[in-house]
Amino acid sequence: MKILPYIGFCFLLLCALCTGVNSYHRTKSIIAQDVNRALEQVLAKMPDNVVTTDTIRCYRNCLTIAELKDTAGIAMRTVRRDGRLETKLVAEANCSFATTFMLSDQKASGSLLMVGMLWLLGSLWYVRSNRPALIVQGLSYGGIVFNNDKFYELNSLDDFKTDDYTIGLFYKGKFANHLNLSSELIYNRYDIHEDRFYSAKNDVARTPYKGDKNYWRYYLSGYYNLGSKVSLWADYTQIWKDYSNSDRNENVLLYNSKETRSKLMGAISYQPFRNFNALLGSHLLTVKDENQQTAVSEKHTSWMPLFKGYWKPVKWMYLQYNYFCDVEYPNLDQLSTVRWQVNDVLWHRGNSELKPRIMHYSEITVNFVNIVKIDYMYKQSKDEIIDYYQQEEDKTYQTQANCNYRHNYLGMEGDYNLGKGVELSFVANYQWYHRYMKDDTKHFGRTWYLDTQLLWNVPNTKLSFMASYFLRHDKLPLLQGKQYDEEEKLFVGTSCSLLKGKLPISLEVSIPTSMISKKTYTKVSLPNFAYQIYGDNRVNAFVALISVKYSLGKGKTTKLNNSKNLDMEK
Numbered sequence: 001m002k003i004l005p006y007i008g009f010c011f012l013l014l015c016a017l018c019t020g021v022n023s024y025h026r027t028k029s030i031i032a033q034d035v036n037r038a039l040e041q042v043l044a045k046m047p048d049n050v051v052t053t054d055t056i057r058c059y060r061n062c063l064t065i066a067e068l069k070d071t072a073g074i075a076m077r078t079v080r081r082d083g084r085l086e087t088k089l090v091a092e093a094n095c096s097f098a099t100t101f102m103l104s105d106q107k108a109s110g111s112l113l114m115v116g117m118l119w120l121l122g123s124l125w126y127v128r129s130n131r132p133a134l135i136v137q138g139l140s141y142g143g144i145v146f147n148n149d150k151f152y153e154l155n156s157l158d159d160f161k162t163d164d165y166t167i168g169l170f171y172k173g174k175f176a177n178h179l180n181l182s183s184e185l186i187y188n189r190y191d192i193h194e195d196r197f198y199s200a201k202n203d204v205a206r207t208p209y210k211g212d213k214n215y216w217r218y219y220l221s222g223y224y225n226l227g228s229k230v231s232l233w234a235d236y237t238q239i240w241k242d243y244s245n246s247d248r249n250e251n252v253l254l255y256n257s258k259e260t261r262s263k264l265m266g267a268i269s270y271q272p273f274r275n276f277n278a279l280l281g282s283h284l285l286t287v288k289d290e291n292q293q294t295a296v297s298e299k300h301t302s303w304m305p306l307f308k309g310y311w312k313p314v315k316w317m318y319l320q321y322n323y324f325c326d327v328e329y330p331n332l333d334q335l336s337t338v339r340w341q342v343n344d345v346l347w348h349r350g351n352s353e354l355k356p357r358i359m360h361y362s363e364i365t366v367n368f369v370n371i372v373k374i375d376y377m378y379k380q381s382k383d384e385i386i387d388y389y390q391q392e393e394d395k396t397y398q399t400q401a402n403c404n405y406r407h408n409y410l411g412m413e414g415d416y417n418l419g420k421g422v423e424l425s426f427v428a429n430y431q432w433y434h435r436y437m438k439d440d441t442k443h444f445g446r447t448w449y450l451d452t453q454l455l456w457n458v459p460n461t462k463l464s465f466m467a468s469y470f471l472r473h474d475k476l477p478l479l480q481g482k483q484y485d486e487e488e489k490l491f492v493g494t495s496c497s498l499l500k501g502k503l504p505i506s507l508e509v510s511i512p513t514s515m516i517s518k519k520t521y522t523k524v525s526l527p528n529f530a531y532q533i534y535g536d537n538r539v540n541a542f543v544a545l546i547s548v549k550y551s552l553g554k555g556k557t558t559k560l561n562n563s564k565n566l567d568m569e570k
Helices: 004-045 053-061 097-103 107-129 131-136
Strands: 073-081 084-092 143-147 150-153 159-175 179-200 203-225 230-247 252-273 276-291 296-314 317-328 339-341 346-349 357-368 372-392 395-419 422-436 443-457 463-477 481-498 503-511 519-526 529-536 543-548
Touching: 004 053, 004 084, 004 097, 004 107, 004 543, 053 073, 097 481, 203 339, 296 357, 372 422, 372 519, 372 529, 422 463
Parallel strands: 346 395
Antiparallel strands: 073 084, 143 150, 143 529, 159 179, 179 203, 203 230, 230 252, 252 276, 276 296, 296 317, 317 357, 339 346, 357 372, 372 395, 395 422, 422 443, 443 463, 463 481, 481 503, 481 519, 503 543, 519 529
């Protein structure tokens, strides 16, 4: 029964496709008849076998389809008849696939496609609304906890309701053709109502919490050109953040933290000639945190250097080196000391002593133009945030902790034009890394990754076909266990651009594969406690994705991106 809705959708999709193709070919036949009829009328009026401007004008006036009057023409073709070569006049429509498609009657196929999409949406809603029943029937993967020779199933009844509001002011200006300034002031209000459910036998316990976040961010950036070779860069960021957790029933404050951040950056850019440039700078980050529950105020200051270099010694090769840092701040759920019961033996609790994670990146790129690009990257952090399990008395807590992290990346990329509209691209890499806490044992891991795509842009049309294959194999190191992930995907698809690029349509189909098992699991081992989650990343059925877009305006569409303006710290 679970595949019946998808069978119905595929049937409607096939009917729409067949109807559309039939209408297209019928219209193509009508166009051929129209141009041939017009040619016969012209030859009756102008019997001379000579094509002139008047001939073409008369020929196009005889056409009944208005869309052909600008493209149709007459050509001389040499054909073999009765063993002899003869030259004759041939009528040609010279219209594209898009023109023929727009002239065809696609009302029936469009109606079937719309019915299919409604069928698919209704089926997805039905499956989602009946998910608890499916889980009871064992059709879904979940978590299993093993303790005291017993297995416990993780519950998934938790409910979350969130409100998120953001308002901002932005400025960008240029002064005296040398100084460029931009500034932002943003306020974000975020609150969440959490209902944590824990079921024990026939009883269900509900623990309601309320989380609040007030967030202000001010950003000022500017750069100044000292000449054609040297530029100065500077920016300043100031952030004020207030986190709190409270019991909704009792309206009692359970956790509160106020944080102030200041980050100052200065850099100088130097480009002595066209094929070489370098940028040197530094960030100074200061974080002050006040925890009202513990009455403790802590202040951390970090210096983060920045360097970028580019050199192209020859036309077919360039070298690039980057050294930079980024910061990840713990969110409310990770910091709050509010606890709730996950299952019979496992509790959750945040860690108010978490530090921001500062990751250092060092990257070298060698690009042999039109051949291959080779990347090596090394990144490290002494305060990476990771899940951590603690045993206290008769309880085991799932929380977070800071640890040391080292990561190596070696990758290759290629993008090739094979001719006649055929393009081949690939990305392949191998990664190895480890985690540890202070003098603790190092836990090692590795990743295999492959992503390749074959694209065919059909010449003289707006039609293209695609096939891609993706493979990822992870063995991730945990501080108290290991995590194993496998993922494999095979896609085929087609796309077409209609109405002069205003109406792009694409169809992508995921095909089930079985080259690897695609099993996933997370295993945590502690004294007298074992925590395991099993999963399956297999695509067990054909999955179709249809994308239709229409541009109402003129020109190219642009994407607004303000992701840097607001930290994702929910």
